[in-house]
Amino acid sequence: MFIEHNQSRAIRKKPLGQFIADELRQRIWQGKFQLGEKVSETELSNEMGISRSSLREALQILEHEGLVVNKARKGTFLVEFKKADIQEINELRLHIEVPAIMKTAEIIEDHQINDLEEMIQEMKRCIASEDWFGLFAVDIAFHVFLVQLCGNSRMIRVYSIMQNQIRTVLSQLVNYYEVHKYEFCEEHEALLKAIKTRNSLKVQEVAISHINHIYHQITSTL
Known part of the structure; x- marks a missing residue:
């Protein structure tokens, strides 16, 4: 589980949303997500062992950075750089x-x-x-x-x-x-x-x- 794997004191001092955003960013850079891919909040929150509210907080951070985009009535997608x-x-x-x-x-x-x-x-x-x-x-x-x-x-x-x-x-x-x-x-x-x-x-x-x-x-x- 994501949380169980990262329980050091130093990590716990960082806001959870920021820590999750860091992990998602690393996965993007490692090619574990494809640019343009839709983010399944249910699957990802279950896989990482986190609440959907914490995941959404992390996605908001990535949206501010321009790495994901939220499309009305469609969901959240990784930005595909044209x-x-x-x-x-x-x-x-x-x-x-x-x-x-x-x-x-x-x-x-x-x-x-x-x-x-x-x-x-x-x-x-x-x-x-x-x-x-x-x-x-x-x-x-x-x-x-x-x-x-x-x-x-x-x-x-x-x-x-x-x-x-x-x-x-x-x-x-x-x-x-x-x-x-x-x-x-x-x-x-x-x-x-x-x-x-x-x-x-x-x-x-x-x-x-x-x-x-x-x-x-x-x-x-x-």
Whole structure:
């Protein structure tokens, strides 16, 4: 049972609805749910050992994040990202994430660069073990870390709202990176190399190239 499996003190401190939302999010990213699929509240609440009210609270969190949508008289469905949706996400990354990383490059400290280098090493470990779920988790952590260092609270807030949509879209790239596995780390190493120069224009160039490359690979699979 879901609740019986997760009864540590730390977990119990988190609101149940948030904890359930975390679990559902992980299942989406692992491909256990299909994008566009209808959520059966009865089946899911029984399978997870939770009340339907707790499940609905979690679904409201995911709806706020843009991962599910409630359709009148039809039920709740996982969002199926169309090309127009992915284009909007890409534009947001270009307008929010790129300037944030440029600002970060100007103020980043050596120990923070070391943290980013360790994340890239973790990416390589995930690739070696073909842990794609873990790889994309490290990837989003890498980008969130860069944005959070920029010092602009509003950029950080906007990006935090969108990061789970970005992570969900990335989960569609498993097949691509199974074939082009080393390309993933090469792109992040190139971005970090640019950041080390503290040259914001160079960072802008590399970051735009990286984000647009992801966009083109995702849209080519649709």
